[in-house]
Amino acid sequence: MSLIGNILWLILGxxxxxxxxxxxxxxxxxxxxxxxxGYQLIKMGLYALMPFGREMRFENGEPGCLSIVFNLIWIxxxxxxxxxxxxxxxxxxxxxxxxxxxGxxxxxxxxxGLFPFGISNKSK
Numbered sequence: 769m770s771l772i773g774n775i776l777w778l779i780l781g782x783x784x785x786x787x788x789x790x791x792x793x794x795x796x797x798x799x800x801x802x803x804x805x806g807y808q809l810i811k812m813g814l815y816a817l818m819p820f821g822r823e824m825r826f827e828n829g830e831p832g833c834l835s836i837v838f839n840l841i842w843i844x845x846x847x848x849x850x851x852x853x854x855x856x857x858x859x860x861x862x863x864x865x866x867x868x869x870x871g872x873x874x875x876x877x878x879x880x881g882l883f884p885f886g887i888s889n890k891s892k
Contacts, residue, residue, distance in 0.1 A: 770821035773869060780870065782816055785877075789813030804838060805847070808884035812850075812877065815889045819873040824880045824887050835886035842884060850881030 774782075793809030796802035815824055831839065842848075858874035861867035880887050 773820035774818045777819060777870060777873065778817075782819070786813045786816040789816055804885075805842065805845070808842070811889065812880050812884060815880070816877060819876070820869070822889050824876050824889055826886050827888050831883065831886035838885040839883045843882070847884075848882060851878045854878035854881055 789809050790813035793806040793813060796806030796809060815822065854874045854877045858871040858878060861871035861874060
C-alpha cells in the first residue's frame with residue numbers, strides 16, 4: 769500500500785516538493801552558518817520523496833535545549849512559511865476523501881517545517 773501511495777505522491781507534486789527542499793538545502797549549505805538549516809531542509813526533502821511507510825517524529829529526549837534554540841532561530845529567519853504552505857496543501861487535499869492520506873503527510877511536513885530540529889524520519 770505504501771508503494772502505491774508513494775507513486776501517487778510523486779505524481780501529485782511530491783517530486784517537485786522534494787527537489788525544492790534538496791536544492792534550497794544545498795544552497796544553504798554553501799555558508800558555514802547555513803549548514804544546520806540546509807541539513808534540515810535536505811532531511812525534509814528526503815522524507816518528501818517517499819513519505820508513506822515512514823513518519824517524522826521527535827527522538828527520545830528531544831527537543832533538547834539546543835534544538836529549541838535552533839528551532840527559534842529557524843522561525844525567526846522566516847522558515848515558518850514552509851509550515852503555512854504545507855497547512856494550505858494539506859487542507860486542499862482534505863477536500864476529497866481520497867486526498868486525506870496525502871493531507872496527513874502534508875501535516876507531518878508542516879510539523880517538521882515549523883520545528884525541524886530534533887525530528888527524525890523513522891520507518892513505521
